[in-house]
Amino acid sequence: MLDPAATPDGLAARCTRVLFSPWARLGLLLTLLACAAAAMLMWHPQRLLIGGWPSQLSGPTALMAFVLAYGVCASAFVPRSVLSFGAGALFGSAMGPVAALAGTVLGAALTFGLGRLLGQDALRPLLRTRWLTAADRQLSEHGFRSTLMLRLFPGLPFCATNYCAAVSRVGWFPYLLATALGSIPNTTAYVIAGARASTPTSPAFVLSMAFIVLSGLAALVVAWCKRKSLRGDEPEAAAGTEAGTRVQARAGADQAGN
Template sequence: MLDDATTRSGGTATAPPRAAATELAAAVPTPVPVPVPVPGGFAARCTRTLLSPWSRLSLLVVLLAAAASSVLLFEPQKLLADGWPPQVEGSAAVVLFAVAYGLVTVAFVPRPLLNLAAGALFGSEWGIGAALAGTVLGAGIAFGLGRLLGQEALRPLLRGRWLKAADGQFSRHGFRSMLAVRLFPGVPFWAANYCAAVSRMGYVPFLLATALGSIPNTAAYVVAGARASAPTSPAFLIALACIAVPALAGVVVAWRKRHHLRDR
């Protein structure tokens, strides 16, 4: 008679299949649960803090302060007195000057001094090319920094009448407004760059308006710098007139805009 717990095969007793499965499961180690990172942990909070609008604005302020401090420390205006390094010549000197021009304009160095230096160092033709390239480069860098690091933090602060009017003008008529700002000097170069960056103006219209609108004023300063040794020459006198007339026109336009905004 067969037993219910065992079976006999050649006189040897074997364990039932259920008992064997239980022993096998007991032999397999139990997997240790791996902790899953919970969203919103410390790392996520640090990342959100670092990428917040006010953190990026603080970074922009630090970068601009460092750039301005480096300009004061290295004194690039010595190029006007000491001349360009003699080991840099030809087109390499023009390219290097254009890059340096763009970088120092981000650090608030006045463009008229740089334009005069371009004319004194390279003459009228090469000087105009170097100064315009540096102008567009510096404007593009400033616009990119302002748009990436400052726009989200500063836009909610545009509550005053003048600020709202400027923002609306740049946002709706970006190319035309920036072209007018560049053609009629009066607004500092760096201020126009960062105001445009905070607005909703497009990047391409900003660069195109800067390139076209900066030609007359830049060329006038460069020619004046190139002909400074002959202050009675017709070219120097015409350059001075081209500097003075747009400046006067800019004052008139600003005065009329001021009264227009006051009456609104």
């Protein structure tokens, strides 16, 4: 009797399982990220966004093209601050924030979708250390609030936070909604700075840069306080684990005695 695995149908099924396995999908994701990073290093698309925008593009067409380029570039490791600065230089303080925010949400959706589709199944079993499990629990249980805090403060890599969130169990809608709302203050500040870059002594430029610096300092303070709170929770968690172990051991002894 022939082994089903040796038949063409069985071999095709095995190859399909291998190709669509979690680790194969993670390998594809890593390959895509490496190619994107290499492309960004060689091409420097931020120069196109800031100073080399095609002259034939204007009006709504230019705005839509910029949003698409912003989302793709933000998904490929180009800093959002540079892209938002370019939005201000190209579209001014009126339409620049609209283009930058739309591109931010698009970039978040692209990276979050790739991470959820290609990386979640392989990476979730690896969340074993205290810091990783704490971050995963925070994003999974308080997705909207946690994402909102991440977006309100600058300095965190956009792609990295998107992929980390994709590994967690946060939902699509709260994640993208929190990204849109939380990105408004700092994105607007960068856009205004880009729109007023030709006059660095203007009040608008100075105030926007001051807001960026102050929000960055606030992010450091919040991160430090959160780190201290996690350290404070560690002894309690360890004590709870030890108490649970003692209870289980006592219950086992009682059962053995009976």
